[in-house]
Amino acid sequence: xxxxxxxxxxxxxxxxxxxxxxxxxxxxxxxxxxxxxxxxxxxxxxxxxxxxxxxxxxxxxxxxxxxxxxxxxxxxxxxxxxxxxxxxxxxxxxxxxxxxxxxxxxxxxxxxxxxxxxxxxxxxxxxxxxxxxxxxxxxxxxxxxxxxxxxxxxxxxxxxxxxxxxxxxxxxxxxxxxxxxxxxxxxxxxxxxxxxxxxxxxxxxxxxxxxxxxxxxxxxxxxxxxxxxxxxxxxxxxxxxxxxxxxxxxxxxxxxxxxxxxxxxxxxxxxxxxxxxxxxxxxxxxxxxxxxxxxxxxxxxxxxxxxxxxxxxxxxxxxxxxxxxxxxxxxxxxxxxxxxxxxxxxxxxxxxxxxxxxxxxxxxxxxxxxxxxxxxxxxxxxxxxxxxxxxxxxxxxxxxxxxxxxxxxxxxxxxxxxxxxxxxxxxxxxxxxxxxxxxxxxxxxxxxxxxxxxxxxxxxxxxxxxxxxxxxxxxxxxxxxxxxxxxxxxxxxxxxxxxxxxx
Amino acid sequence: xxxxxxxxxxxxxxxxxxxxxxxxxxxxxxxxxxxxxxxxxxxxxxxxxxxxxxxxxxxxxxxxxxxxxxxxxxxxxxxxxxxxxxxxxxxxxxxxxxxxxxxxxxxxxxxxxxxxxxxxxxxxxxxxxxxxxxxxxxxxxxxxxxxxxxxxxxxxxxxxxxxxxxxxxxxxxxxxxxxxxxxxxxxxxxxxxxxxxxxxxxxxxxxxxxxxxxxxxxxxxxxxxxxxxxxxxxxxxxxxxxxxxxxxxxxxxxxxxxxxxxxxxxxxxxxxxxxxxxxxxxxxxxxxxxxxxxxxxxxxxxxxxxxxxxxxxxxxxxxxxxxxxxxxxxxxx
Numbered sequence: 001x002x003x004x005x006x007x008x009x010x011x012x013x014x015x016x017x018x019x020x021x022x023x024x025x026x027x028x029x030x031x032x033x034x035x036x037x038x039x040x041x042x043x044x045x046x047x048x049x050x051x052x053x054x055x056x057x058x059x060x061x062x063x064x065x066x067x068x069x070x071x072x073x074x075x076x077x078x079x080x081x082x083x084x085x086x087x088x089x090x091x092x093x094x095x096x097x098x099x100x101x102x103x104x105x106x107x108x109x110x111x112x113x114x115x116x117x118x119x120x121x122x123x124x125x126x127x128x129x130x131x132x133x134x135x136x137x138x139x140x141x142x143x144x145x146x147x148x149x150x151x152x153x154x155x156x157x158x159x160x161x162x163x164x165x166x167x168x169x170x171x172x173x174x175x176x177x178x179x180x181x182x183x184x185x186x187x188x189x190x191x192x193x194x195x196x197x198x199x200x201x202x203x204x205x206x207x208x209x210x211x212x213x214x215x216x217x218x219x220x221x222x223x224x225x226x227x228x229x230x231x232x233x234x235x236x237x238x239x240x241x242x243x244x245x246x247x248x249x250x251x252x253x254x255x256x257x258x259x260x261x262x263x264x265x266x267x268x269x270x271x272x273x274x275x276x277x278x279x280x281x282x283x284x285x286x287x288x289x290x291x292x293x294x295x296x297x298x299x300x301x302x303x304x305x306x307x308x309x310x311x312x313x314x315x316x317x318x319x320x321x322x323x324x325x326x327x328x329x330x331x332x333x334x335x336x337x338x339x340x341x342x343x344x345x346x347x348x349x350x351x352x353x354x355x356x357x358x359x360x361x362x363x364x365x366x367x368x369x370x371x372x373x374x375x376x377x378x379x380x381x382x383x384x385x386x387x388x389x390x391x392x393x394x395x396x397x398x399x400x401x402x403x404x405x406x407x408x409x410x411x412x413x414x415x416x417x418x419x420x421x422x423x424x425x426x427x428x429x430x431x432x433x434x435x436x437x438x439x440x441x442x443x444x445x446x447x448x449x450x451x452x453x454x455x456x457x458x459x460x461x462x463x464x465x466x467x468x469x470x471x472x473x474x475x476x477x478x479x480x481x482x483x484x485x486x487x488x489x490x491x492x493x494x495x496x497x498x499x500x501x502x503x
Numbered sequence: 504x505x506x507x508x509x510x511x512x513x514x515x516x517x518x519x520x521x522x523x524x525x526x527x528x529x530x531x532x533x534x535x536x537x538x539x540x541x542x543x544x545x546x547x548x549x550x551x552x553x554x555x556x557x558x559x560x561x562x563x564x565x566x567x568x569x570x571x572x573x574x575x576x577x578x579x580x581x582x583x584x585x586x587x588x589x590x591x592x593x594x595x596x597x598x599x600x601x602x603x604x605x606x607x608x609x610x611x612x613x614x615x616x617x618x619x620x621x622x623x624x625x626x627x628x629x630x631x632x633x634x635x636x637x638x639x640x641x642x643x644x645x646x647x648x649x650x651x652x653x654x655x656x657x658x659x660x661x662x663x664x665x666x667x668x669x670x671x672x673x674x675x676x677x678x679x680x681x682x683x684x685x686x687x688x689x690x691x692x693x694x695x696x697x698x699x700x701x702x703x704x705x706x707x708x709x710x711x712x713x714x715x716x717x718x719x720x721x722x723x724x725x726x727x728x729x730x731x732x733x734x735x736x737x738x739x740x741x742x743x744x745x746x747x748x749x750x751x752x753x754x755x756x757x758x759x760x761x762x763x764x765x766x767x768x769x770x771x772x773x774x775x776x777x778x779x780x781x782x783x784x785x786x787x788x789x790x791x792x793x794x795x796x797x798x799x800x801x802x803x804x805x806x807x808x809x810x811x812x813x814x815x816x817x818x819x820x821x822x823x824x825x826x827x828x829x830x831x832x833x834x835x836x
Contacts, residue, residue, distance in 0.1 A: 056721075077723025092721035096781035097707060105707040106722045129523065274588035 013062030040205035085151030095131030268312030271298030274473030287464035401432030530775030568746035581780035594745020594762030599663030599755025621742030629734025711779025
């Protein structure tokens with residue numbers, strides 16, 4: 001393998017946006033017939049490097065060579081013609097046209113795309129308007145289209161984020177097929193477990209430079225995190241995660257002792273939810289685990305006041321709760337961190353405005369609002385979450401992880417009784433994820449009640465006191481946090497009986 | 504890693520076909536129905552002969568039809584053009600001044616030249632928008648005054664004229680059928696200019712750029728090129744609108760185009776084109792232009808004080824848009 005000419009050889013790629021050095025100097029080399037991961041914390045330069053490779057932006061310095069020949073991609077389509085086919089997180093499909101029209105627009109043969117989809121065991125009607133289709137399907141369409149270019153290097157940018165496991169499996173199958181055919185895949189992701197399971201090598205970026213290229217299986221997750229965060233940070237992380245694990249049993253006891261119910265859900269029906277009941281108590285983090293489309297989104301929307309219940313009852317602190325509008329929920333101190341950050345933020349406004357937003361519409365639980373208080377609260381929330389304030393004037397300039405921190409910081413600043421987190425760690429880097437986990441545990445210890453849904457099963461034992469699994473719109477099992485390992489969760493999520501008896 | 508739960512084929516089927524078609528074409532059909540519904544009422548008020556009346560409406564609506572078509576093209580691509588009326592005025596005075604002593608043949612050739620010039624003028628506006636990245640509304644607002652000045656420079660007070668046969672293109676009718684030329688010309692323009700483009704790649708690119716500029720870019724569409732192209736195409740219709748003014752009124756008037764800008768936007772909105780871009784078509788917009796014209800005539804026949812006529816017209820527009828909006832929201836779920 002080492003004697004072959006690299007498929008992609010990028011050297012010294014640099015890009016700066018004014019004073020911000022997004023990429024200082026990055027080298028990336030991908031050999032034919034490999035699945036290569038590109039890793040790094042948010043702000044490390046991953047997305048900038050990908051944009052340079054795929055022609056979305058022009059690098060300030062550096063050379064790119066594909067198959068030994070110099071390449072200067074001018075646009076994503078041009079990059080595809082050079083052999084680098086990208087699939088971005090936001091599908092390159094226009095919402096107001098049908099699928100067929102979108103393909104006609106880009107000169108992709110409808111037949112070729114359809115056969116790629118069939119090879120993935122998928123079938124989609126091409127007469128659908130793109131705006132009507134859900135995001136996972138759009139990602140698969142984008143992938144199918146990229147494959148019709150017969151790319152030398154398939155670049156997948158966070159494609160598995162928000163993909164249900166059955167579609168993710170198809171993506172991995174495509175990646176393996178690329179490799180078998182002697183082509184390659186550049187896989188950008190935050191999911192280290194996937195990297196270890198599928199990738200041959202991984203290049204890790206930090207602070208705009210590549211720091212190491214290694215074989216993921218040889219070091220494991222711990223090693224990858226260490227490289228991504230740097231030696232000092234990694235040591236601190238290790239200590240923090242050890243503390244986390246040590247804390248878990250203690251908080252379990254605390255939760256049982258403090259059994260005051262904050263949110264009671266009584267046989268509710270909404271969307272795919274067919275009859276779910278549970279009680280969320282003070283001081284606990286309750287996890288919800290489910291496959292795609294089992295009703296978790298409708299459940300969160302109903303609890304947050306975005307959607308009307310079709311049946312059943314809700315109670316907050318013992319009193320009936322019938323929200324018709326998110327304001328009703330916020331007023332009762334039930335607040336939501338939605339899966340799509342952009343829904344929660346005012347992108348062109350500053351960090352301070354975003355964090356302070358709820359202060360202006362709801363009376364504080366712990367006292368009256370004082371305008372002079374705002375600055376103090378915002379500062380406190382920002383510090384508690386360690387938000388990077390470099391681009392604080394406009395939230396849309398922050399990295400994904402920092403944006404997510406802002407969405408949580410809002411509620412810290414204004415106070416809450418129940419925090420509903422719908423996939424709060426989607427698409428953010430490992431370092432920030434760890435901060436979010438320890439923050440949630442801290443909040444629970446201070447008496448908050450937290451409802452937590454994640455598409456990454458490994459997170460549940462780290463964060464939750466108990467976990468409920470949902471399948472077919474109903475609760476199928478309840479597991480203690482420590483007992484919520486992947487295997488048990490998966491079984492229950494598929495509606496199968498667990499091996500051990502569960503309460 | 505997680506085990507694959509199923510390898511069976513995954514199929515996705517969304518809304519049924521008729522629901523989708525309703526969403527795409529419902530508004531257009533509704534506007535034509537509104538137009539048809541207005542006809543009996545109009546007949547009951549008018550004492551004129553039917554053929555004569557239809558002629559009158561068609562002629563009256565002609566410049567607005569073209570202006571609305573121009574505006575629709577730009578709005579579909581995600582922009583807006585406040586200078587359409589003024590540019591129409593320039594075309595009007597230029598053609599009326601030059602065609603005064605021309606033969607019919609020469610007038611026709613000159614019209615072609617004028618249309619090309621209008622295309623270039625409009626594309627020029629589009630180029631400024633794209634190169635300076637200043638929003639459409641600001642640039643076209645500036646161009647509104649520029650063209651206004653140009654029109655006054657070409658002709659200070661109303662005057663000029665057009666050959667009779669040329670005028671007949673707008674005010675006459677087709678052979679012995681009695682169908683007004685004014686209507687024929689509109690549909691000919693639609694068929695020859697818009698329809699071929701709309702269903703080929705350039706047309707899809709227009710809709711794509713209007714729908715989501717970023718997705719269009721990532722799909723490989725030259726966004727800047729498409730936006731300028733929208734202004735270029737709109738220029739054809741703006742040119743036709745100005746020529747229609749010349750042909751139907753028989754003179755050039757530097758202020759003739761003023762009211763057409765906002766009316767074109769009204770027709771576009773009424774015709775089902777979303778101001779956000781990416782949605783709608785020209786057929787509904789044409790019907791909307793007729794609806795606006797006919798409603799004005801109906802108000803006149805009723806003897807409504809002209810000062811109040813605008814209020815009624817505005818109320819009609821709001822009513823239709825509100826009802827349309829409520830209905831489209833229902834079908835969207």
